[in-house]
Amino acid sequence: MIAGNPITYTAILTNNGPSDAQTVGVNFTFPSGLTLLGLSPSQGACSGAACNLGLLPAGTAARITVTARVNASAPEGSLTVQAQAASSTTDPNVANNTASATTQVRTQADLALTMNDTPDPVFAGDPLTYTLTVTSSGPSDARDVRIDLTLADGLTPLRLSASQGTCEDRSCSLGTLPPGSIARITTTVRVNSNVTNGSYLTTLATVSSITTDPNSTNNTATATTRVQTQADLSLSLSDDPDPVIAGNPITYTAILTNNGPSDAQTVGVNFTFPSGLTLLGLSPSQGACSGAACNLGLLPAGAAARITVTARVNASAPEGTLTTQAQAASSTTDPNVANNAASATTQVQTQADLSLSLSDDPDPVIAGRALVYRLTAINQGPSDARNVQLTLTLPTEVSLLSFVPDICTATSSTIRCDRDRLTAGDMFTMVVTVTVRADLNQGYVLIARAEGISLTTDPAPDNNTAIASTEVVLEADLQAALTGEPAEVFVGDVITYTLTVTNAGPSKASGVIVTLNLPPGLNVEDVLASSGSCSIGTPRCELGELAVGAIATVRWRVRVAQWPGTPISVQGEVSTDAVDPNPADNRPEIQTAVRFRVFLPLIFR
Missing domain, CATH: 2.60.40.1530 (ntegrin, alpha v. Chain A, domain 4)
Structure with missing residues (x-):
């Protein structure tokens, strides 16, 4: 049985007697992966998965036709349907009151792939979009559907996306396609600018699935695109200096840019120089020049070629203007020849x-x-x-x-x-x-x-x-010192800790924060800072800014609430938003000895 197709079960209930069977019923149990379509009994009536057949005389039989559909998503394997008969009349042999039917399930999905390209024809250097459509005709779900693209030489991938699943590199994993569903994949590529005019590019796409496909002939698709070329050459010509002093050299810079989309073949530039100007030399970034003409050869799309023209204004030239002209040409079709010519007019005078x-x-x-x-x-x-x-x-x-x-x-x-x-x-x-x-x-x-x-x-x-x-x-060297008084205490006594912060510069210190790190058993009773604000619970003080050479102090009164067992070790810490070139002196630490007070009873005799 193919997943997604209908299936018919026939249940026959026979009364072997010797008595008539009263109130006869049959109940069916259907597995997941199967959808019940209907129950049709030869007598009685059915509702849901149960049939009430009424009286079944001895020696007679009743028939129930069950129609169902194997779910398209059902995996390959087996499906078992069970039926149970019962009657109000005593049955001497209940062992034959049940029956089951096990059906082997196979999966099969006919995937069909189509592909189109736009635009066609396409210019070399321009983007080209392929749209792929995958259709599943079932009858089963197509699992682990995958699309693989084989791009033609001369194409550079740009983007790949799908209506479902994920894509990477030149493949898309679409997951499951139910019968009748459609998935679309869009990929955009760029035709390399050096692809020759009149050539054809053929891209191949293949769809595959772990589900058996009864018709693999429609699992591949191709798109063949014709390539044309055009290159928009744009020429600019600048002069330096302008104005120019008579008798001094002048440099013209001609920049020829290929705005694409295709490579330009057999590119040339010709110059026309006015009287009053003596040409000294032409220096191209590619190709070669002779006289007032340059042959630049191939100019790729997006690239630019530079021609540096050196000349000298004749000493006899009067004040006025000199105009030099340049004209570019190529054997590749140019859609805009208006920008193929350029000129530079230079004012002649004396200047510095x-x-x-x-x-x-x-x-x-x-x-x-x-x-x-x-x-x-x-x-x-x-x-x-x-x-x-x-x-x-x-x-x-x-x-x-x-x-x-x-x-x-x-x-x-x-x-x-x-x-x-x-x-x-x-x-x-x-x-x-x-x-x-x-x-x-x-x-x-x-x-x-x-x-x-x-x-x-x-x-x-x-x-x-x-x-x-x-x-x-800011760079501020904060120096911290910590003192504690008294140096020796008993449990219950108060210790006064004083943290002194000095800014040794060279900059002011901003965002200055001091913290007193206390061991367990010590409680802060009050705190007093020379500037800023403090929190007793932390204990922490935000002192704000500290100018170069300035000193700030914070005093904490701390009570020894319980016997610590060892000398009390307290560490202060200071930080700032500025860079501290010497953080080693930012965390002073001191210890306070704790003595155990013993009370001896006084006895009078």
Whole structure:
């Protein structure tokens, strides 16, 4: 019997006499895995799994037809149905009043797999989605259903998901598929950008199950997709410097980007240079150049090729503009040729580019420690910069220690250096040392700003300012000392413990917490702290912030409630949110001797 199919049982009850059987009934017991559909008796009536047949004359027989269905989820094995007959008339042989039927169960599920692809055709470099549909026609549940994908060469897997079960790598475990159910698997891949135009990609999918499949011919599916290619080339051309000084060199940078989706084949770029400009050389990041043309070869999707053009503006060129043009082309179809051309127009004049940089060391800096700023000014030419003025504005949270060179002048928060002339290519450096305030908070940011100006026109004023942002961190060496008075006590006495915390810096200590670790038998009666708040039950005190050099004290009065048996050992502990460079002195410990008091009776004679 195949799980999921109907089954018919026939029960025949015979009265072998000698008397008529009164009030005859038959009860059936059905196993799990079987669904009762109906009971049809030749006489009487049935309800549920019981039939009341009434009178059964001697020598006659009654028939009950049982229709049921083996559940589709029933495993392979056997199912046993039992029947029990009874009557109000005495039966001399009850041994033959029961009967059973055992049926062997087999499972069988016809799985069918289909697959489609979209889009088709697809461009090399674009995503491709496969949709797989698995249908179970039963009659049994299909168990441990699995889908395996074999992707065509040239495909890169991106995502794999299923309407049920789990997926990993290129397989999905769908679990159980009941008859009539459908599962869907969606996988997205990317067609490699180097797949050739006009090629076909075929992907194979296979469905399998531990349940026997009566028709394995529909367990595989394939999808064949045609591949096309197109590559959107985009060309940009920049000049540096602009404006440019007549007689000086100029550099053009052409960047050709392949926006895909496919690789671009046989890529080339041609330049057109104006009169007044002398070409010095072309340097490509790939391929080769000759004259004013470059053959770049293959340009993969998503990649960019760079061509550096060096030239010199003729000394005789008048002030005005020079325009250089570039044109890109490829044998691969380009969907947008409008961005295949680029040009750069350069203003010719006399100028000097003053460039500033500002560095800080260290960063982050410890509050209370020194911080060094280095301001560097470079004249990138091509002309000398005249009457140069450099200004460094310090943050208000620092104190000035020193600066070089000594030609500079300083106020409390500003250092200024003046130079009559800074020749092209020359560099000027200012070094300033400051001390960071010790009471700053963790994470505070110090901002220093540098600015440079000159009487000579600067073609790139954006680099005439520089900012250094320095993060402040805290480092506080907390030193704890613990005393206890008296040094010797009896049970019932009170000991006064005093914990003294000193911040040896260099920064303030935030979030300072002190704790007194007491052994069993000692009870805190009261606590007094020089700052913050305390809890008797812990015992713990939150002291808040402790400035550099500051001292905080906490006093606990503790009563010896019971005999400890050994000297009392008490340990104090202090912690902070700041980094403590020397935590070894944060946990002082002392011992107090305990004596046993003996009372001797006084006897008068």
